[in-house]
Amino acid sequence: MKFLVLGIGNIVFADEGLGVHLCKQIEKNYLFKSDSHSIDFIDGGTLALQLSYIIAQYDKMIVIDCIDADDAKPGDVFFFPYEAMPKKVSWSGSAHEVEMLQTLQYMxxxxxxxQSHILACVPKRIEQMSFKLSEELINASKIMEDTLIKHLKSEGFDCEKIADYSLQDLANLSYKN
Structure with a gap:
């Protein structure tokens, strides 16, 4: 099976770039092996709908992004199958041109x-032209990293940690990549 880890977000809006930064962090920090699966990590930025032809090539996908959720606070982490999306969750208020939810619904x-899962966090700081991530988001990213690694292991991947790039360091360099 072909797996896709898709990072979504606007890197120049502080916490809103979480999906992109975490996707890159996992790709740089881990080596994934499987006899029966392949895995790709893609920085989807804010493209959403334009990613549909890429997404359609995969059997399974994990979307990493920021979300809003009723009664949630910054740093709260959510992980759920797309078809079982909690009613309290929305993608409203992000800095994407077309929302990722609309793209998934279209597809x-x-x-x-x-087959898709959503790994998401409620952001604290969405400031234009800022690469500084909030402490809440950095702490949440560790939970998200563990969640993603456990999920990929349950899907049959061997995961080996090979580096230790920090989320903030990658955010600081993201505009150069």
Whole structure:
């Protein structure tokens, strides 16, 4: 099976870049092996709908992004299958041109949506032209990292930690990559 880890977010809006930064952090810090699966890590930025032709090539996908949720506070982490999305969760208020949720719904209607999970966090700081991540988000990213690694192991991947890049360091360098 072909797996996709898709990081979504606007890197110049502080915490809103979480999906992109965490996707890169996992890709740089771990080596993934499987006899029966392949895995790709893609920085989807704010492209959303334009990613549909890429997403359709995969069997399974994990989307990493920021979300809003009723009664949630900055730093709260959510992990759920797309088809079991909690009603209290929304992607409203992010800095994407077209929301990722709309893209997933569009792909579902076309029959092109791979089996998908959402790994997300409620952001604290969404400031234009800032790469500084909030402490709440940095702490939450550790939970998100563990959640993603456990999920990929349950899907049959061997995961070996090979580096220790920090989320903030990658955020600081993200505009150069």
């Amino acid at each position: 579902e209607l076309l029959g092109d949506l791979p």
